[in-house]
Amino acid sequence: MADVPPHLSPSSASSFDGCPRRWKFKYIDRLPEPPGQAAVVGTFAHTVLESLCGLTQAERTKDQAKVLARELWPEHEESVEHQSLNLSDEESRAFRWQAWLAIAGLWDLEDPASVDIVATEQKVTATLQGVPFLGIIDRLEREGEKLIVSDYKSGKVPAVRWRDDKIQQVMLYAAAVTQDQDEQPERVRLLYLGQQVLDYAVTDRRIEEATDKLATTWSNIDSACTSETFEATPTVLCGWCPFAAKCPEGLAELTRRQDSGNLLPHAPAGALISSAN
Numbered sequence: 001m002a003d004v005p006p007h008l009s010p011s012s013a014s015s016f017d018g019c020p021r022r023w024k025f026k027y028i029d030r031l032p033e034p035p036g037q038a039a040v041v042g043t044f045a046h047t048v049l050e051s052l053c054g055l056t057q058a059e060r061t062k063d064q065a066k067v068l069a070r071e072l073w074p075e076h077e078e079s080v081e082h083q084s085l086n087l088s089d090e091e092s093r094a095f096r097w098q099a100w101l102a103i104a105g106l107w108d109l110e111d112p113a114s115v116d117i118v119a120t121e122q123k124v125t126a127t128l129q130g131v132p133f134l135g136i137i138d139r140l141e142r143e144g145e146k147l148i149v150s151d152y153k154s155g156k157v158p159a160v161r162w163r164d165d166k167i168q169q170v171m172l173y174a175a176a177v178t179q180d181q182d183e184q185p186e187r188v189r190l191l192y193l194g195q196q197v198l199d200y201a202v203t204d205r206r207i208e209e210a211t212d213k214l215a216t217t218w219s220n221i222d223s224a225c226t227s228e229t230f231e232a233t234p235t236v237l238c239g240w241c242p243f244a245a246k247c248p249e250g251l252a253e254l255t256r257r258q259d260s261g262n263l264l265p266h267a268p269a270g271a272l273i274s275s276a277n
Ligand code: SF4
Pocket: 019, 021, 022, 232, 233, 234, 235, 237, 238, 241, 242, 243, 244, 247, 249, 250, 251
């Protein structure tokens, strides 16, 4: 029997729902999962925005964000995560520009000087429908009396049909805050930097939907760990799975897609098939 993890975070739950085998490689076998460039850009942008929110309201200007980005860059550049990208000088310049566009994109959504910050990077733990939940909230803020949970996103705004997962993740944060602080946030916001704010009212129905789904995932994880059976769920995402080389079903999916002309050329794991031919 595999050990069930002590907590379930939104990203872990989403990973298991996407492919239990991939989840097992990461959360049970603890194999390193090198982040892609987009994720590392997001990490740096988050770091700068967190520091920006630590300043007084009047200090939260774009110029100050530039100063912070410059100050925080050397430490970020030395991080294992960034080093794993192995960027050339030119690629590094492109990375910094991409990160700056994400950071400056906050001003397309709001004036940070007018935001009443309560906390940033707040760790919350709660027991939601019996599930030991753990999450880190990018930003908690007040708008008048209202408490609001905000989450920065540096990726593209998902199409409407793919939004439920993202909404449920922030609803879980709202549920955890309600339990942890005895106050239910009124709204959750997904701040897609440089693009759009997705803003939702926190309702009992939405919280229930999100926690129901979390409880189902937790139960499925428990069954998978007990039986040590972690089903592979091959999809187009196998092309971006860092564990594809260890997964026969994933390799078969990549081969099937290549043979049918449906293997996307920019999918990194596609190289496994090309190199095998
Ligand atoms: S290659 Fe595909 S099926 Fe295999 S673990 Fe990765 S995502 Fe799952």
